[in-house]
Amino acid sequence: MALRLIRIVIPEQEEQAAKNLLEDQGVKRFWLENAPDGLFVANVLVSSESTESLLDVMEKRFASYTRFQMVILPVEAAFPREIKKPGGATGNGNGEEDGKATAAKKNRGRVHRQELYTDARDVSSLTWNYLIMVLLSSFVAAIGLLRDNVAVVIGAMVIAPLLGPNVSLALAATLGDPDLAKRAIKTLMAGVALAFVLSIGLGLSLHVDAAGREIASRTTVDFIDLVLALAAGVAGALSFNQGTSSALIGVMVAVALLPPLAVCGMLLGSGHTPQALGAFLLFGANTICVNLAGVITFAAQGVRPNTFWEADLAKKYSRYAVEFWILLLCVLAFFLVQSR
Structure with a gap:
């Protein structure tokens, strides 16, 4: 304990x-x-x-x-x-x-909400270190994908700079904190844009083999991928709630956000538009599932503000967030059914 x-x-x-x-x-x-x-x-x-x-x-x-x-x-x-x-x-x-x-x-076995909030602010800060980590992770992922080297790709997964803002966004919805939500969205969007632009540039300047094993495996999405992302998202929120980061490494690998984004950008830059769309859907699926699982897990563990009026507002924010992510998940599932 x-x-x-x-x-x-x-x-x-x-x-x-x-x-x-x-x-x-x-x-x-x-x-x-x-x-x-x-x-x-x-x-x-x-x-x-x-x-x-x-x-x-x-x-x-x-x-x-x-x-x-x-x-x-x-x-x-x-x-x-x-x-x-x-x-x-x-x-x-x-x-x-x-x-x-x-x-x-x-x-329910979690740390104080202020510890969660402090950790969330730290991992959702838009700093030069964060942007450098996004650049490094994108380069590492691109090298691993182009060389078909799974060990290098896993290295990019472990760096995982995009996971923090997603967890912070889920916590912001649970606490009903719009400032933290704006902070997380701003940091997430900056990281996604930077990684995407860099990946497109690499796709334009390098030869990208769309049939490569590591690239091709990230151009399709199945329902089992949604289940995996939801389960890993719950595990990530639980480890975050307990104030321990060791279990997050497994979540980073299981629900990789940056490698499919890098695949999408490189394929789009090299002219493989249909495959790029599949990679984008995988990135979207992982993002949706991490946030949905995070909000549900935080709420189930009793994470809420101290005062009753703030808790009332947070309950509404949580409900809206769950409905929003479920709606996106349904839209994604519809696309998966139609693509079969």
Whole structure:
């Protein structure tokens, strides 16, 4: 179970109130320390699943203070370790409970929404590093495709700069955050445009064999590809929710966004228009399925804003997003049926 150290900065006159709130939440693994300028810091050690309910309570109580601050830090390990107690409770060996089991159940094994939001903003930032990664990934993918080298193509998949904005877009729909959605769309469109233009240029200047194994395999879409993309999209959202990135590597390979886009551009540049359309449909299918699976998974895991009016709006945004992606998926399925 992942642990988080939460540092809560509060005016010193509220020290007892903070201590009472922590005890009311069933949190015993915390310690207090004085800070300069009339402040004190509560250091709280909890499981990642318990952070959201705790932080919501603390924010509701102390957010009116201008110097109120909460910082979430990952924890590699903590001692003494938790020990299973009779009756199913957990403790640190001294009979102390670590958070409420109901809070962990409510959060369904995910990290706090603010961690998700921060990660989403990071991976959806339109920076020079992002654009360079798109260029590098496009070149690596093009070389692997032209040489029919699957290992090189997988290397381009693992770089996967386009996956981050898609996950961020799904989270933005779930949280009802138009600013994050605009940020993700802007970054995604910039990456897609850059990769597409570069691929067309390579198609115009190089010989592209449309019958090559790696290229030809990305010019057709089947219903099994849609199932694969949906399953991998759910896995990607789950790993993102847990605050771990290791599982995302498998998702990057399973639902590759850039290689089919590179195939589309190169085939279009070399005059193979029908095959280019098939590659574009594969890229579209993966994009649709990643976003649809992401929105559904985030919503199923209880990712929503703290206040009820924001949660109400987020619910509407989520519903609209699901309906939009399902509509696009139906249109894509219609094209697949017609092309058979």
